[in-house]
Amino acid sequence: MDKGAPRRAFDEIFKQPLDVYALNRMPPRMSEYAKTIHEIGERVELVTQSEQRGLGDAVLCAKEHLEASPFLLMLGDHLYTSTHKDGNSCVKQLLSAYQGTSVLALRSTAEAEISHFGCATGRWEGRTSEGPGSLCITNIVEKPTIDFARCNLVTPSIKQGEFLTVFGLYILSEPEKIFSILQDQLELRK
Structure with missing residues (x-):
């Protein structure tokens, strides 16, 4: 299994610049939706475990990406x-x-x-x-x-x-x- 595939898919969807040509060809509502999804993705960080060691370890892997807020x-x-x-x-x-x-x-x-x-x-x-x-x-x-x-x-x-x-x-x-x-x-x- 390619362990890098989830990261590449996430980055392709959320971290790549939006294609202005494609946005201009979309209906306005669809274009706004695509921009909203992209803006949300910019605030999301995908964190993966190097090996499966349970939910607690997975949460600990994200510790450095989280501030001291809920x-x-x-x-x-x-x-x-x-x-x-x-x-x-x-x-x-x-x-x-x-x-x-x-x-x-x-x-x-x-x-x-x-x-x-x-x-x-x-x-x-x-x-x-x-x-x-x-x-x-x-x-x-x-x-x-x-x-x-x-x-x-x-x-x-x-x-x-x-x-x-x-x-x-x-x-x-x-x-x-x-x-x-x-x-x-x-x-x-x-």
């Missing part, structure tokens, strides 16, 4: 689709929920599948007639067994036989703390 972490092996009634993207929903503390996206998953994901439970806060509000996480376990989940990870108002699992989308509000914890975990594995 950041959005999106896992590259996920496809983010939304069924939100207003058409809001998954990222927009997460940004709306962000209020200065770390936030992660969760989804409802059948119990037969939970051994493949991080699984969380907690208590609902800010419930309204329009929805359950936010979940204040009280327990999160990586790839639990069904029996463990049934005993420890049931979330009120989630259908029986389903659990909330991590969706690969995070806003991390305290980078220094996160990096310190990840570095400590890395040292423990050595």
